[in-house]
Amino acid sequence: MRYKKITPDNSVFVILSFEGPDLYSQAGGLGFRVTELSEALAKKGFETHVIFVGDPYKPAVETLNQKRLILHRWSQWISKYYPLGVYQGEEEKLYDYNESVPYFVLDEIARPAVKEKKKLVVLAEEWHTAECVMRLSDLLHYFGLRDKAVIFWNANHTMSFDRINWGRLAFVATLTTVSRFMKHYMWDMGLNPIVIPNGVPDRMFQGVDSEKVARFREVFESDFLLLKVGRMDPNKRWNMAMDAVAELKRRGSKVNFLIRPGREPYGGEVIYNAERNGLYVYNLNLSKPTFEELLEALQEARDADVLTLNFVVEDEYLRIFYYGCDAVLANSGMEPFGLVGLEVMACGGVVFTGCTGEEYAIPYQNAIVLETADPVEIVNNLYYLKSEPAVGQKIRREAKIAAKRYAWGQVVDNLLRKIEYAAIMQKSDMED
């Protein structure tokens, strides 16, 4: 048997996902994953289609990256009734996606690809696409094209696992997931997914403007400058982080805790608990601020214990924050992968991760890995780093090295090798 390689000449990619590149379509890590993965594939020369629940007021089809990346904004006729984002009107969009995407992929992508003697590679993300993938596989099978396709379905999270027909899905697709932690989780369900980790975009390694970092640091005269970014979800352990800040304050340390939360209703409980613990929470409402405006606003709010960044924080500022803070608290109780943690590491920041899917983090080597939900564990480690600055410096250095192993280019190479294996497993007829 000869080795048959996936190349741009013999393959066309389709990424199926609710989340995608539009701001409207981003609710968590999945949107970034899809954006970066599709761009990385297109950069490697693959024709890549992304079918996602896009902004209803953007073009239905958009071609980027020398016509290799084709964005298909799906369910726009429904999204126009749901301005709050990708998951508003979720059930309505799900129905539409399941009903229409399989036929579209069959007629508009699979058939032309097969005509050009190319293989269809389908990468489907999250529970929302599970039914769609099953229907697509059935359709391809019905029309005699199933052996011209390789289908992957990826679990980024355990959300709505109860809504998936696993027997059927595992039969039609190669299951993948983002970490060995998730693999073990799914083993308990009688499944054996292939691990393809998330990646970090190259721009995260660009380094940060040290002058801007210094000016950002100068704003605060605190003992500890902390940051937390994430959805307002109990799994993210927001209360643990707030309790740690309150504990530091009780011990007489001055803390500034910047938070960039999601808009989920659980946030109300978190802020209530923070205020009850004596923390002064200040909302920073800005709209596309320049760096000067941002610093000015932070200056005005620096007496607050908790500063809520209620605006879209641009990538550049985020990297400055990641690097400039004493620690970024990515202290999730359950994290399938933990993209934020890896991004902080790529920027040379100090991240406190949980200890589930964040398998890139090695305690005291390139990150602080928290083993419990006890806020004192955070407090203790912050005082430790304060007392041992050399450890912090080493963590920052090692973090960058570790994160580089997860650059999207590397991840895609990993992915391609696994597609080649899956093609054999799915008895997909690969052109030489």
Add this chain to the structure above:
Amino acid sequence: MVQEVAIYLVVHQPRRIKLPAQPIPQGVSAEDMEKCLFDERLNQRYFDKVTRYCYIPATDKFLELVEKGMKISISFSVSFLQQAMKWGERDVLPRFRKLVAHPNVELIGMEPYHSFIFLWDIDMFVKRMEWARNYLAQLLGKEPTVSDTTEMYLSNDVYFALQKAGFEATFMDGRPWVLGWREATHLYNYSQSRLKILIRHHSLSDDVGYRFSNRQWCHYPLTADTYVTWIQQTRGDFVFLGWDYETFGEHHSVYSGIFDFLEWLPVELKKREVSLATPSQLVQKYAPTAYDLPLPEFGSTWAGSGGMEFFLGNSAQQAILRLMMSVYNKAKLTGNEKLVDIALWLAQSDNLHLIQWYGRGGGSEAEVSQYFTPQEWFQLSPDGIIWHQQQVYKNAIRAMDYYMRP
């Protein structure tokens, strides 16, 4: 013994609802609401199938026969016509236009959406019948003076509604429970009123409509000469036969010999000196001697055992009827004409016809119902079909909440 025969054909395709039920976005426009409620892809699939097996070959055959002198009458639901405009503009609609234009063909009126609206809004029914007459006149170039109703429903109130809508005559199925001692082979009217009633000969019609390809039937295979012998031996003035148009090629496939039967029917009738007439010609001829027929307050239909049992005989059908009325009432409350139109589509009788089999052990009526139920639905399971069908109506009612806001 009868000297004349009239043949009536009903062309109809339902506008099938979308199952599983599609959730409807809040604040949705009426046009987008329609997208969620009706399965146009499924409708096209069935339309294309029936076009291939029936609409093209049967219409070609009828065109040939009327040219040779055969007389027929034909009605179209707007439900069918709109599908024909969408998916049969090149091959189906021109054929039917040509057929209707022929002097030997009488165009008959019909409740446009094949709905049961007359059960709960008789005024609207009158308006709809008037609208349908104009619609048919504009689209097909002939204005009907005789009208059928959905599933040949006739009751006391619907009789007067049709008269009010300006029609000259209507049809009723000749069931013993309505006719009593009377014969189906005469022209009738009710309470000395103007509107005449032609009675469809139930058993002779069903010999072709239902039994023709039944190999277990003692008269199988039925030939035109045997059939015409039966007609000839029938007592009365005339025999009025009513069939689904889809009888020819779809309900009975080409391999059943139905087209040969059709071809030989006028030949055999001529041989036995039984002439063919249109309903209007029969009305004109027999009006002076029309007999009085007491009409049922509980309407009769041509389906099942001849009443509404076929449509309202099980609890699932009764639930859908209530939902049909609720969605219609809600649409009326909004004052939005497009929503009322959607509610009228949802009042289509087929939505009751398609679930007659539910909860029954089987039997010939359930087999008929099941035959018309889209096979694609059965992957939902029988209970699933019922649940999702009700959900379609509930979704529509809730989606109209937005239009009730001040």
